[in-house]
Amino acid sequence: MGDDGIRSDWATKDFYKELGVAKTASQDEIKKAYRKLARANHPDSHPDDTAKHDKFKAVAEAYDVIGDADKRAKYDQARELFGRGGYPAGGGFGGGAGFGGGGNVNVEDLLRDRAGGGGGFGDLFGDLFGGGFTQSRRTQRATRGGDLETTATIGFTEALEGVTVSLRISSDSACATCHGTGGKPGTQPHVCPTCDGSGFVTASVGGAFSMNETCPTCGGRQLVYDDPCPTCHGTGRGQSARTIQAKIPAGVKDGQRIRLRGKGAPGDHGGPAGDLYVTVKVTGHRVFGRKGEHLTIDVPVSFPELALGAEIKVPTLGGAPVTLKVPAGTPNGRTFRIRGKGAEKRDGTKGDLLATVEVQVPGNLGPEAKQALEAYAAATADAPLRAGLYDEAR
Known part of the structure; x- marks a missing residue:
């Protein structure tokens, strides 16, 4: 257990209560x-x-x-001191307020740096809080992690029914060695001299205007170390890879972007994680297509089936075929609606299956079929199909 990262507000916290032990508990307990x-x-x-x-x-x-036995002893002394009469006026450690509500003890004198004050309480607080305990001591702000983008490819049926996929995510994260501080483990930070611990600096833009920018010295972390972390070289950042399970909802469309809250890059200093945005790619199906909440299918038919009428079998996705009645004289390209055989909607009901009939012209005709077709052509020769087309073309 190192001394780095210790905060001045620890003197106001009851760590014994947090662990559920008595103040007299042994180190083993x-x-x-x-x-x-x-x-x-x-x-x-x-x-x-x-x-x-x-x-x-x-x-x-x-x-x-x-x-830690040594640190515990200093912590107990600090708690005893603060328990004698409350806290300084305003709840802080600075100013001229005394302990005990009316005493003449000056807090700044009590906390005077040991180099100038010659020990006493300055030594106690200097050791307990990592050295140089002053009114300007600061803690690093919690920051939200960044948002991430990735792509997931799923099948046609998976998009209709919903699926859980594994996604391998790589993101910027806190350095595993220094845990994001940027300092060599075991060393102490101090307030950044460039930004005075604010995390940002003010830059002049066009004379009368100015804007805040992230401090170039501390990178917004507010604290700096004299000895940088050997792994991240003081940046406090590293790379992490992890696998997450992402639930893709039923009915997702190709190219749709899904937001997964809290699955992005981890935050710094206790901040929340960012979000993960997943762009879904849906592979095509050899038979079916999709049009919103409806499925589509092209059904090959013969000319006699359209001319004379017929009952044909049409496949459905994941179910038994249905019988479609084609009336006599049905034109090529007509679309029939088969209700309840489409994609699932948000309310749990299903869309329709849109079946479009397409005449298939045979590539080769047998002698009997050719003879019958020639007879049909001769029987319908007096009804030219393109007569009106010529008139409209003029």
């Missing part, structure tokens, strides 16, 4: 309590339970302090 709570609230066992995530962070923070 503290360790056992921590392990029990860590197992019960670990994020890997409860990936979607934010309350357990927060509890896990809290018990880890508590154990980092009172799980």
Whole structure:
């Protein structure tokens, strides 16, 4: 357990209560309590339970302090000091307010840097809070993770019925060595001198106008380290790859973009994760097409079937064929509606199957078929089909 990342507000937190142990508990009892709570609230066992995530962070923070004997002793001293009469006026540590509501003890004198004040409370707070405890001590802001984009290719039937797919996601994340701080593990940060810990600097734009920009020195992290992390070279960033399960809803269309909340890049300093946007590509079907909530199919028929009428079998997706009655004299290209055999709609009902009849011209005719067709041509020679076409063309 290192001293880096310790915050000044820890003196106002009851870490014993957080771990459920008495102030007189032994180090072994503290360790056992921590392990029990860590197992019960670990994020890997409860990936979607934010309350357990927060509890896990809290018990880890508590154990980092009172799980270390030296740090625990300093923490107890700080708690005892603050418990004698409350906090300074305004709830902070700066200013001239005294402890105990009316005393003449000056907080700035109590917390004077050990180099100028010669020890005392300055030493206590300097050791407990990582050195240089001052009114300007800052914590890094929680920031939301970035949004990510990916593509998922699914089959025609999967798009109609819905499917869960595995997606391999690579994203920018906190460095695994320094956990996003940018500093060498075991070293202490200090407030960025460029932005004075705000995380941004003001740049002049066109004379009278100015805008805020991310601080180039700390990268918006507000704190800097003299010794950079050897893995990320001070950037605090790294690459992570993970596999997630994404549920694609029934009825998704080709090219549709789906938003998965909280599945994007992880946030920094406890911030929420970003979102993942999945563009769905749907492969085609050899027989069926799709038109919104309806399915489409081209049904090959012969000329006699259209001219004389017929009953033909039409396949359905995932079901038994249906019988379609084609009336005599049906024109080529007519579309019939077969109700309830289409794609599933949001309300649970289904669209229709749109069957379009297409005359198929045989490539080869046998002698009898050719003779019969020639006889038909002779019988209908007095009814030219293109007479009106010539008149309209003029």
